Amino acid sequence: MALLSKKDANLIKDPLADNNPITIQVLGICSALAITAELKASVVMAISVLFVLGIGNVVISLMRNIIPSKIRIIVQLIVVATLVIIVDQVLKAFAYELSKTLSVFVGLIITNCIIMGRFEAFALGNGPWRSFLDGIGNALGYGIILVIVGFFRELLGSGTLFGFPVLGNPINKTGLYAFGYENNGFMIIPPAALIVVGIIIWVQRSRNKALIEDN
Amino acid sequence: MAINTEKNSYTVIFAAIMVVIVGTILAYLSSSLSGKIDENKRLEKQQNILYAMGVNENVGEGSVSFVPTEKVAGEFSKYIKEQLIIEGDKITKDDQAYLIDLKKQATAAKEGKTRKLPLFIGDKDGKTFYIIPMRGKGLWDAIWGFVALDDQMVVQGVYFDHAGETPGLGANIKQRYFMDDFAGETILNGTKYAGIAVAKGNNDPLNEIKDDNEVDALAGATITGNGVSAMISESVNLYKDYLETIRVK
Numbered sequence: 001m002a003l004l005s006k007k008d009a010n011l012i013k014d015p016l017a018d019n020n021p022i023t024i025q026v027l028g029i030c031s032a033l034a035i036t037a038e039l040k041a042s043v044v045m046a047i048s049v050l051f052v053l054g055i056g057n058v059v060i061s062l063m064r065n066i067i068p069s070k071i072r073i074i075v076q077l078i079v080v081a082t083l084v085i086i087v088d089q090v091l092k093a094f095a096y097e098l099s100k101t102l103s104v105f106v107g108l109i110i111t112n113c114i115i116m117g118r119f120e121a122f123a124l125g126n127g128p129w130r131s132f133l134d135g136i137g138n139a140l141g142y143g144i145i146l147v148i149v150g151f152f153r154e155l156l157g158s159g160t161l162f163g164f165p166v167l168g169n170p171i172n173k174t175g176l177y178a179f180g181y182e183n184n185g186f187m188i189i190p191p192a193a194l195i196v197v198g199i200i201i202w203v204q205r206s207r208n209k210a211l212i213e214d215n
Numbered sequence: 216m217a218i219n220t221e222k223n224s225y226t227v228i229f230a231a232i233m234v235v236i237v238g239t240i241l242a243y244l245s246s247s248l249s250g251k252i253d254e255n256k257r258l259e260k261q262q263n264i265l266y267a268m269g270v271n272e273n274v275g276e277g278s279v280s281f282v283p284t285e286k287v288a289g290e291f292s293k294y295i296k297e298q299l300i301i302e303g304d305k306i307t308k309d310d311q312a313y314l315i316d317l318k319k320q321a322t323a324a325k326e327g328k329t330r331k332l333p334l335f336i337g338d339k340d341g342k343t344f345y346i347i348p349m350r351g352k353g354l355w356d357a358i359w360g361f362v363a364l365d366d367q368m369v370v371q372g373v374y375f376d377h378a379g380e381t382p383g384l385g386a387n388i389k390q391r392y393f394m395d396d397f398a399g400e401t402i403l404n405g406t407k408y409a410g411i412a413v414a415k416g417n418n419d420p421l422n423e424i425k426d427d428n429e430v431d432a433l434a435g436a437t438i439t440g441n442g443v444s445a446m447i448s449e450s451v452n453l454y455k456d457y458l459e460t461i462r463v464k
Contacts (some may be wrong), residue, residue, distance in 0.1 A: 038382065069221065104382050171420060185435075188384070
């Protein structure tokens, strides 16, 4: 017996590829451009969004029948902001070091369009369990792109991964740098993320023709 | 018995209840945790001051490790010999000086009051450190830090932190490779308190030239870097009268 029914499994699988929040729905681009200069920041952001979107989707789904439709966006915003602030405060009191690392991500999470997008598009119309799976799926889909972009930007821009030099030392000219290789400073700045995301979209659409809109 | 969620009265009542619930939760959380959070911040300040004067637990090239929180109070009183408050010409000793809020003092200065400037005198292995707290603006939010000077006005160590700089770019001001570049630089240019500029194109990526008042900038973090330069030069100028009295010429 499978752990999840096929329909439920698709809630997790679809956002990873054919309905990816970044490359197909083009949501969450702002944070994908801003924080992917390093792999570590990408991973932290991905985990934070996984947490907030998973729980937020469940909360919104539980409240879906009592939220007045006229003010639903504000209610969603309050739910996500409250969740993030609670986590931030608890971390500040009991895990101060960790909270220092995460504090810069707090603002980015509250304004992340994927979170609002999933509340609006899915959690308002589905039960808590399905909403939870949808949240996890979309956060993973978002995280995968973040990690891929972060990997290439850090590798090509700084020659490191997770801060460890993998291509040699650019100043002492060891490793690849001995053969005249140079780090590409362009990869550090945000426009490079746009290009990497563009290449991912290109690869994805050339493998799956169904994704190409005909007009 | 379905509730009509479209009615205006329902919307207003829902909003009011929601605000009360959320407000209560957050207020309760904030007031019950604030003691612990303030204590963490206080210890962190001590850790930062000690870090700048080289009392830390760094291992290897990349790590930024403070004295552990359990030990910091003891280490702080062991290494920090004197805490001064400089108020115009008046200098007083106060062992709570490190708790002075620089932001409030800057606002007070704008209103025309004399600003209280805290300064910490540390002693490690017989060497005296003059540690200046700093506060400035980055790209998104505040940046702050501490710079430890010797009696020649040569930087012995720095610590920088920030409230919300971009991870991977401006946030890297608190990385070892950036902070370590400041050690050995002089803040004097002749007899002028010039500070240290975070400079692009100073053609010195290994930071071998120590008397140019410049360190190599971070790629992609121009505004944060400029903020650091401005913060250092403003801060040392605030303290320059005092620094002149201790400088060994």
